[in-house]
Amino acid sequence: MITLRIDDIPVQAEPDQTILDAAKAAGIRIPTLCHLPGLSPVGACRLCLVEIRNWNGKLVPACATPVQEGLDVVANSDRLRELRRTILELLFAERNHICAFCVANGHCELQDLAAELGMDHVRFPYRFPPLPLDASHPKFGIDHNRCILCGRCVRACSEVEGAMTWGFAGRGIFTLIEADLGDPWGDAKTCTGCGKCVQACPTGALFEKGRATGEQEKRPAIVAALTERRPRAQG
C-alpha cells in the first residue's frame, strides 16, 4: 500500500493505481474528459491536471500519473479551476459546438463539464472552422464540428474491438479523426460496425443515424463492462 495526500486528506492506494483512481476511491472529484475506464489513459485533454505540492507545484494529469509514496496532491484550487476552465474554453472555441441543436444536447460530457466548471462564456475568439460531416456509414455518422480529439473512439476501436479503424490525421487544430487511410467511414474495410466508438464518444461527434436533437444518449460504461468481462492478456 502507498500513502499519499489529496486535498489534505490522507489516501491509501495500490502501487498500480493512478492519482485519479486514488482520488475516486477517496470520493474526491477530479474532472475528466479523454479518460474512460476500460481504455488506456493518455492524458490528452488535460482537464484532470492536479498540482503536486512537493514537486514545486508541478502540474500532472491525474489519469496518467501513478501514485507515489508521500505525494502531496492538490486536486481542487483556484489555480486548477482557472486552468480547467481555460482548457474547456479552448475546446469550445476550436470547433463549432452548438449545444442547442446537437444530437447529444443534454447527454454530453463537454456540456456537463462547462456547467460544472462554471464556464458562463468563452473568453477566446471562436474559430468557426468549416468542417465536414461524414454520413457514409449505414448506421453511424461523424460530425467533426463536435469532435474534441480526445481519442476515446480511437482507443475503443483498437484496444477493445481490435479493428484499428480510427486514427488521427493531420496536426494540431487541423487534426481529424479518420477511418482507415482517410476513406469515407462507409468504405472503411476494417470497420466492423460494432459502434463502440459511438458509445465511447463524450460529445455528439459520433452518433447513431436517425437521432434528432438531444436524442443521442451514450453508454460509455459499456467499454469497461466489456473489458472486465473479457480481460486482455496481462503482462
Added chain:
Amino acid sequence: MPKVRVATAWFSGCSGCHMSFLDLDERLLEFAGKAELVYSPIVDIKEFPDDVDVTLIEGAVGTSEHLHLLAEIRRKSRLLVAFGDCAVTGNVPSLRNPIPREEVLHAVYGDGSVPGLEGGEVPKLLPQALPLHAVVRVDHFLPGCPPPPDRIWKFLRQLLAGKEPELAREDLRFG
C-alpha cells in the same frame, strides 16, 4: 424605492428568449412592481433611452444595425446582460460563420438584388454572427436556448434586489 430601469433588445435570435421571459407568468407582476420596462420588442418605444440600469440582449450581433445599437446600448446601460445562447456564444446564427456572407446571401435570395449585401434600406449582414462580448464589454451571462423561466427569474430577482447575480452549475448549462 425608485423602480429599476430595465431594457431588452432582440438581435440575431428567434425571440425564444423573450418568449421564455414572458413565461415568467405571474412573476411578471412582481417584476412590474420593482422594474420599469423602458425599451423592448414588447413595448412600443422607438429610441433607446438614457440612464438604463440593466439591458438584456437576446441574439448574436449579425448586422450593421445590431453593431450600431449595441454601441448605443452599452453607452446608455449600467449593466449589460448577454441573454441566452445566441448572445453568449453565437449559437444557431453562427452556423453561417464558416461560410462567406456573399455565398449565404446568394443561396437565400438568388442572383438578383440581394438585401443586406451592401448598405441601404436593409442593414448590412456582417461577415460573421458574433457573441456580444466579442464586440463590447458584457457584465453578466445568462446562458440557455432559451434560458428556462426559472433561471431567468433566479437571475432577475438577485439583480432587482441590488445583488450581484450569481448562477452556478445547472443554471449555466448551454443548449
